[in-house]
């Protein structure tokens with residue numbers, strides 16, 4: 392039985408020493424392009440792309456950093472490309488409309504591992520697997536202390552590197568990486584009044600290579616997704632990269648249909664993303680990692696960065712190749728752009744003929760109907776993250792801040808995070824609240840099924856970072872504004 396105490400999520404505190412979040416407030420484009428996995432040809436599905444304007448079918452480090460190239464991100468030294476699939480609403484009559492993306496993308500650079508080494512020039516990587524259609528783990532995640540300490544099961548970690556955060560700015564935010572698949576449409580209609588935030592954590596253990604044929608094998612997740620032990624042979628500690636995009640799903644509240652990622656995924660489990668390093672040099676990025684250690688995460692706190700106005704960044708777009716000119720990615724249109732079949736799972740999706748590639752005809756696909764079990768899917772219910780350790784203004788990842796409006800400071804002792812066992816760490820969403828306790832140095836218990844896990848809460852010295860609510864308000868305004876724009 393749960394007490395009246397608020398339910399909070401606590402996360403490791405002392406292991407993140409610093410981070411920054413790179414705001415890329417506008418897209419350079421939305422198109423069927425993916426120069427990592429589909430170099431030189433039409434990609435199998437649409438992406439929303441941010442960052443360097445030197446983007447296209449043949450993008451490389453050199454095109455991104457070419458002399459006359461631009462960036463849609465706020466730091467002019469960063470021409471990296473950041474992309475993920477787009478989110479669409481598919482009406483029951485088969486008409487698809489792209490959901491409005493609100494506020495661009497935030498790309499976090501967090502330092503969870505020790506001795507974080509800058510991405511090398513030419514570095515690129517992919518996180519997630521577009522073919523997945525089933526989350527096969529326990530629901531919600533078990534306590535981190537019960538996870539394998541040996542990160543050999545990269546499939547397990549990859550599934551937990553995705554998050555779908557149900558946004559309602561009027562209540563305390565959910566923890567990042569809490570849900571690993573879409574909530575149901577009914578749940579979103581009732582609860583996610585400010586939309587859905589798509590979250591993606593990238594692997595941060597590298598084997599020293601800049602890339603690999605699948606964009607993945609040269610990198611690996613540490614044992615706890617964002618920290619922990621790296622697998623053998625993956626000894627380079629990269630920045631922990633985390634993407635956030637927000638989609639105005641609430642604009643479709645009450646409408647019959649479903650949300651689908653551009654690769655025909657109505658489950659969310661195939662969510663993925665790509666990063667292509669485009670910093671002016673590895674050395675510059677290394678100095679930024681070494682010296683931009685403000686706990687606020689604000690890029691303006693780093694003297695090395697030259698910051699450009701978002702209105703300048705908004706002018707940075709890449710030319711859409713002629714062969715994609717008629718894609719009509721935003722819709723309304725018949726089916727997903729272009730001719731992407733919906734695949735419900737739970738088996739892995741299969742690949743399909745890509746419209747527009749040589750020898751493939753462009754035709755609209757019929758919308759396959761959902762399996763009968765589709766509407767019975769379980770959805771995790773709301774669970775507030777601890778607002779005092781969650782940065783809510785410009786994003787939601789739980790970072791190294793703890794506060795204290797009540798004059799109390801809480802943190803979880805993570806002195807042993809690199810060790811093989813630790814009973815004191817968790818990112819599990821369901822935790823009896825420490826904040827409700829009058830005693831800041833306490834022990835609390837996590838209840839999961841029949842298991843009760845003891846967790847020591849210790850007082851730590853932390854810098855309080857008050858995140859302004861202006862960003863959230865602004866975003867909310869945008870969301871409302873776009874609500875009208877979307878209903879045509």
Ligand SMILES: *[C@@H]1O[C@H](CO)[C@@H](O)[C@H](O)[C@H]1NC(C)=O
Pocket residue numbers: 525526527528737738
């Ligand atoms: C899908 O996930 C469930 C657990 O959520 C698991 O029991 C089932 O075996 C999985 N199905 C497939 C086909 O992977």
Ligand SMILES: *[C@@H]1O[C@H](CO)[C@@H](O)[C@H](O)[C@H]1NC(C)=O
Pocket residue numbers: 598599600602603604608609
């Ligand atoms: C890193 O992994 C990739 C893919 O397995 C491999 O091709 C490459 O040789 C590895 N690099 C090093 C330095 O071991």
Ligand SMILES: *[C@@H]1O[C@H](CO)[C@@H](O)[C@H](O)[C@H]1NC(C)=O
Pocket residue numbers: 506508626627628
């Ligand atoms: C830090 O990482 C670099 C690159 O991976 C490596 O060469 C160096 O030995 C590491 N230093 C320490 C102290 O681990």
Ligand SMILES: *[C@@H]1O[C@H](CO)[C@@H](O)[C@H](O)[C@H]1NC(C)=O
Pocket residue numbers: 520523546737738739
């Ligand atoms: C789906 O593919 C992944 C690897 O890409 C594999 O590990 C997993 O077992 C597959 N699942 C099913 C149900 O075939």
